[in-house]
Amino acid sequence: MNHTAILDAHGIGWSVQGQPIVSNVDISVRHGETLGLIGPNGSGKSTLLRMLAGLLTPTYGEICFDGKPIQQMSRRQIARLITLVSQQAETEDRITVRDAVELGRTPWLTALSPWGADDEAAVNQALRAVDMEAMSTREWNTLSGGERQRVHIARAHAQSPQLLLLDEPTNHLDIHHQLAILDLVKTLPVTSVIALHDIHHALRCDRVMVLKAGKKVALGPPADILTSDLMRHVFSVDARIVPDPAGGASLISFQRIHSI
Ligand SMILES: Nc1ncnc2c1ncn2[C@@H]1O[C@H](COP(=O)(O)OP(=O)(O)OP(=O)(O)O)[C@@H](O)[C@H]1O
Numbered sequence: 001m002n003h004t005a006i007l008d009a010h011g012i013g014w015s016v017q018g019q020p021i022v023s024n025v026d027i028s029v030r031h032g033e034t035l036g037l038i039g040p041n042g043s044g045k046s047t048l049l050r051m052l053a054g055l056l057t058p059t060y061g062e063i064c065f066d067g068k069p070i071q072q073m074s075r076r077q078i079a080r081l082i083t084l085v086s087q088q089a090e091t092e093d094r095i096t097v098r099d100a101v102e103l104g105r106t107p108w109l110t111a112l113s114p115w116g117a118d119d120e121a122a123v124n125q126a127l128r129a130v131d132m133e134a135m136s137t138r139e140w141n142t143l144s145g146g147e148r149q150r151v152h153i154a155r156a157h158a159q160s161p162q163l164l165l166l167d168e169p170t171n172h173l174d175i176h177h178q179l180a181i182l183d184l185v186k187t188l189p190v191t192s193v194i195a196l197h198d199i200h201h202a203l204r205c206d207r208v209m210v211l212k213a214g215k216k217v218a219l220g221p222p223a224d225i226l227t228s229d230l231m232r233h234v235f236s237v238d239a240r241i242v243p244d245p246a247g248g249a250s251l252i253s254f255q256r257i258h259s260i
Pocket residue numbers: 016021039040041042043044045046047048
C-alpha cells in the first residue's frame with residue numbers, strides 16, 4: 001500500500017428534506033488499502049458508500065478520483081473505476097450465475113470493443129475467486145443468500161474496478177465464507193472500502209473509519225482507534241480487548257450498557 005489517495009472526499013454531506021444524514025465528511029482512501037467503515041444502524045454508512053460510488057450526488061462537498069471530480073465523469077467512466085456491491089441488490093430475471101457475473105463486464109463493452117477473450121477470462125477468474133465455478137450454470141433464484149452474496153462479489157470483481165465498495169459483504173455468509181471473502185478482498189489488486197458490523201472483521205482492515213449520526217468520529221489503524229472509550233461512546237457497549245493466547249488476532253468481548 002502506498003499513502004497517495006485514490007479517492008478524496010472533501011467535506012461531503014447529504015440531507016433529505018432538510019434532515020442531515022451524512023455531515024461534512026472528509027476522507028482520503030489510499031491506494032491499495034482495505035478501509036473498514038463501521039457505525040451503529042442508521043449512522044450513514046450506506047449513504048456514504050453510495051456517494052463515493054457516484055450513485056448519490058452529495059448535497060455539498062466534492063469527491064475526486066485520482067484528482068478528478070467524479071461529478072464530471074460519465075456513468076460508464078465511473079463504472080470502470082468504482083464498483084459498489086450493495087446490500088439489497090436482487091433480480092427477478094431468470095439468469096444463471098455466469099450471466100450475473102458477465103454483467104460486470106458491461107462498462108467495458110462498446111460497439112468497437114464487443115465481448116472477447118479478456119471478458120471471458122475476467123469472468124472465469126472472478127467465479128474461481130469466490131469458489132463458484134461449479135455453480136456457474138445454476139439459476140440465480142435457486143441460490144442461497146450466501147451463494148448470492150458470493151456471486152455479487154464475483155460480478156464486482158469481473159468489473160475490474162480500481163476501487164471496490166462493499167456494503168456489509170459478509171451478511172448471509174457462514175464463518176468460513178465470511179473470512180474467505182475478507183481475505184479475498186485483501187488479496188485482490190484493488191482498493192476497498194467495506195461497511196461492516198462485525199468489529200472483529202474491522203480489526204482485519206488496514207484502517208477503520210467510524211461514523212456516528214452521519215459524522216466521522218475516528219479514522220485510523222483499528223488497534224489505535226477501536227478503544228474501550230470509543231466503543232462505549234459510539235456503540236453503547238463495554239468492550240474488552242482480549243489478546244488471543246494462541247497468538248492470532250485479538251478478540252473483543254462486549255457487554256451492553258443498559259443505561260447511558
Ligand atoms: N431517501 C431517504 N429518505 C429518508 N431517510 C433516509 C433516506 N436514505 C437514508 N435515510 C436515513 O438515513 C439514515 C442513514 O441510513 P444508512 O442506510 O446510510 O445507514 P447505515 O449506517 O448504512 O445503516 P445500517 O447499519 O442499518 O445498514 C437512516 O436513518 C435512514 O433511515
